[in-house]
Amino acid sequence: MAIRERLSGNEAVAYAIKQINPDVMPAFPITPSTEIPQYVANYIANGEIDTEFIHVESEHSAMSATLGASAAGARALTATSSCGMALMWEELYVAASDRLPIVLALVNRALTGPININADHSDSMGARDSGWIQIYAESNQEVYDNFLQAFPIAEDARVHLPVMVCQDGFITSHGVENILLVEDEKVKELVGEYHPEHFLLNGKEPMAVGPYAVSNYYMETKRAQREAMKNAKEVILELAARFEEMTGRHYGFFEEYRMEDAEYVIVIIGSAAGTCKAAIEKIRQTTGKKVGLCKIRVFRPFPEEELAEVLKDRKAIAIMDRSEMFAATSGPLGAEVRAALQSAKSQAEVVNYFYGLGGRDITVEDFERVYERLEQIAETHVIEDMYDYIGLRSRD
Amino acid sequence: MKDTIEIRWHGRGGQGAKTAALLLADVAFKTGKYVQGFPEYGPERMGAPITAYNRLSDRPITIHSNIYEPDLVAVVDDSLLEAIDVTHGLSPEGAIIVNSQKPKEEILPHLRGFQGRVFVIDARAISVKALGRYFPNSPMLAAVVAVSGVMERDVFLQEMRASYQHKFAKKPEVIDGNMKALELTFEALR
Amino acid sequence: MKSTEINERSPWQDITEGNKIFEPATSRHFCTGEWRTSTPVFDREKCKQCLLCAPVCPDSSIPVISGRREDFDYDHCKGCGICAKVCPFGAITMKEGK
Numbered sequence: 001m002a003i004r005e006r007l008s009g010n011e012a013v014a015y016a017i018k019q020i021n022p023d024v025m026p027a028f029p030i031t032p033s034t035e036i037p038q039y040v041a042n043y044i045a046n047g048e049i050d051t052e053f054i055h056v057e058s059e060h061s062a063m064s065a066t067l068g069a070s071a072a073g074a075r076a077l078t079a080t081s082s083c084g085m086a087l088m089w090e091e092l093y094v095a096a097s098d099r100l101p102i103v104l105a106l107v108n109r110a111l112t113g114p115i116n117i118n119a120d121h122s123d124s125m126g127a128r129d130s131g132w133i134q135i136y137a138e139s140n141q142e143v144y145d146n147f148l149q150a151f152p153i154a155e156d157a158r159v160h161l162p163v164m165v166c167q168d169g170f171i172t173s174h175g176v177e178n179i180l181l182v183e184d185e186k187v188k189e190l191v192g193e194y195h196p197e198h199f200l201l202n203g204k205e206p207m208a209v210g211p212y213a214v215s216n217y218y219m220e221t222k223r224a225q226r227e228a229m230k231n232a233k234e235v236i237l238e239l240a241a242r243f244e245e246m247t248g249r250h251y252g253f254f255e256e257y258r259m260e261d262a263e264y265v266i267v268i269i270g271s272a273a274g275t276c277k278a279a280i281e282k283i284r285q286t287t288g289k290k291v292g293l294c295k296i297r298v299f300r301p302f303p304e305e306e307l308a309e310v311l312k313d314r315k316a317i318a319i320m321d322r323s324e325m326f327a328a329t330s331g332p333l334g335a336e337v338r339a340a341l342q343s344a345k346s347q348a349e350v351v352n353y354f355y356g357l358g359g360r361d362i363t364v365e366d367f368e369r370v371y372e373r374l375e376q377i378a379e380t381h382v383i384e385d386m387y388d389y390i391g392l393r394s395r396d
Numbered sequence: 397m398k399d400t401i402e403i404r405w406h407g408r409g410g411q412g413a414k415t416a417a418l419l420l421a422d423v424a425f426k427t428g429k430y431v432q433g434f435p436e437y438g439p440e441r442m443g444a445p446i447t448a449y450n451r452l453s454d455r456p457i458t459i460h461s462n463i464y465e466p467d468l469v470a471v472v473d474d475s476l477l478e479a480i481d482v483t484h485g486l487s488p489e490g491a492i493i494v495n496s497q498k499p500k501e502e503i504l505p506h507l508r509g510f511q512g513r514v515f516v517i518d519a520r521a522i523s524v525k526a527l528g529r530y531f532p533n534s535p536m537l538a539a540v541v542a543v544s545g546v547m548e549r550d551v552f553l554q555e556m557r558a559s560y561q562h563k564f565a566k567k568p569e570v571i572d573g574n575m576k577a578l579e580l581t582f583e584a585l586r
Numbered sequence: 587m588k589s590t591e592i593n594e595r596s597p598w599q600d601i602t603e604g605n606k607i608f609e610p611a612t613s614r615h616f617c618t619g620e621w622r623t624s625t626p627v628f629d630r631e632k633c634k635q636c637l638l639c640a641p642v643c644p645d646s647s648i649p650v651i652s653g654r655r656e657d658f659d660y661d662h663c664k665g666c667g668i669c670a671k672v673c674p675f676g677a678i679t680m681k682e683g684k
Contacts, residue, residue, distance in 0.1 A: 175434035206610035274458035
């Protein structure tokens with residue numbers, strides 16, 4: 001029987017860490033992820049787990065120490081947010097290219113400029129090219145479930161890539177919600193013991209990690225990394241299937257919500273998907289209009305074909321970005337979903353919205369207006385603002 | 397009754413409005429509800445106005461926005477009434493609970509014409525009488541439960557006793573004091 | 587796969603994961619002596635076996651066996667000349683070329 005609880009998103013991740021009992025956790029505090037290492041430190045102090053906690057002097061060191069521990073053969077993880085992740089930047093790429101199965105609990109927060117502590121996806125979206133698998137969550141339940149699946153994905157011999165488990169800062173990290181926890185023995189069964197084939201502390205096999213590779217080897221290395229990312233797709237689905245068998249909760253690359261007959265579709269990542277679901281229920285009950293949602297769970301690897309297959313024949317689609325990439329055109333999700341639709345020769349009308357930057361709230365009513373606009377665009381085939389905003393103060 | 401009750405808490409940093417919202421979520425959770433308890437997110441500054449929220453429902457809650465049209469507003473500190481429009485978005489069918497030592501007549505003019513039910517609760521007097529010290533959380537929590545009807549009085553009291561017993565295992569005298577504060581609040585609102 | 591089996595013609599599928607190398611001392615296979623444009627010459631007659639030269643060699647190319655230095659490891663000596671500078675007895679001289 002699952003354990004019925006109410007926890008904040010940070011508590012849920014810390015609880016998952018406790019159940020996994022990883023070997024090493026170097027971490028440096030930053031809002032809103034600070035509670036995660038804080039709770040883990042409590043578990044360690046209480047003797048509930050024997051994870052080696054390393055107090056480091058910066059996030060640069062946190063990720064460096066995590067890399068070192070992982071290369072040495074330990075199951076290692078860390079947690080951070082926003083500028084903390086920015087300070088880990090160079091190690092993010094090293095973790096991926098050294099093929100170290102690290103897990104990072106990322107509590108999404110806007111990157112500074114102006115300084116801001118609230119949720120948006122600019123931190124992880126900025127790191128989307130670093131070679132990490134990225135899994136996003138709508139709720140506390142999802143971030144917990146994703147976290148439990150992260151190590152087995154990362155450690156699979158077909159993958160050997162680091163995994164970033166993302167949740168929206170404060171909205172889920174500090175909000176208390178109902179959650180179903182998985183029993184300890186089932187977690188142990190899912191996650192298993194970590195026995196790396198090659199590791200630095202193995203006296204029987206001296207080895208080197210991270211050697212110099214100039215132009216005569218770099219490109220082949222990157223191509224191999226790409227292959228691991230492609231392999232990650234099947235491994236992610238295998239884990240989701242095992243997890244569903246264990247808990248009854250279904251996961252995939254994305255969640256299709258009321259998509260069976262949907263004509264007007266929103267594509268979104270993270271906690272706001274839940275608010276969108278409430279709007280969908282309201283619209284369907286009051287007007288019967290066929291509205292639906294595609295919530296991206298796995299952004300890296302990007303499920304291009306699968307997503308296009310689901311989206312291509314809809315009438316109109318709004319892709320919602322919670323971060324800027326300052327192309328002065330799309331946001332990151334907008335660009336990739338549109339590219340996917342283009343490859344599938346979709347005729348669907350598409351608009352791209354920016355919402356929720358720096359924690360700006362988005363409501364059920366906001367989503368209702370997006371669906372109204374999609375309906376209008378499908379009728380008129382006129383799109384005045386391809387790149388629009390929700391909740392932006394403007395003179396226009 | 398709507399299937400989800402939405403509550404907005406107004407307080408000052410350090411007074412425990414966020415804790416009260418989390419306590420309410422806790423006790424409602426224990427009675428089988430789906431719950432959300434969350435603060436309005438910002439830097440934590442003692443004395444600065446803060447807002448916290450609850451959604452309580454018999455069905456799973458997916459909404460992750462703040463609450464703009466609450467069914468109930470709880471004001472932990474009456475000095476907020478001047479600066480903050482605490483009844484904003486509150487419908488005439490809704491209710492507001494204000495913690496104050498002032499009589500209701502002095503509170504009403506600050507409520508910007510709010511037409512719904514108004515409850516003034518002297519959490520200080522109740523807390524001092526029951527606990528000998530001023531902790532507004534228990535009286536405010538009881539007042540929210542009493543006014544919202546989100547759960548039965550007896551179920552609430554039973555769950556709170558269990559929770560205090562867990563929380564104050566080493567200070568049993570505090571358990572009875574807090575329970576007394578809850579009961580006095582129910583009586584005051586009768 | 588052995589590091590000696592990986593070379594600049596290896597396809598990407600044959601490169602080890604993360605370029606990891608699963609054997610020790612592979613730098614032995616890398617004959618940096620080929621880079622040398624001037625060469626240290628060891629004069630056994632003048633050498634007092636003080637061993638000041640061995641630890642300063644950046645390429646570990648002065649083998650020391652049973653407390654006595656031997657002739658240079660020309661497979662790896664890059665000809666930097668530090669040993670010649672440090673020798674108090676003129677037992678090492680640099681000559682042009684390999």
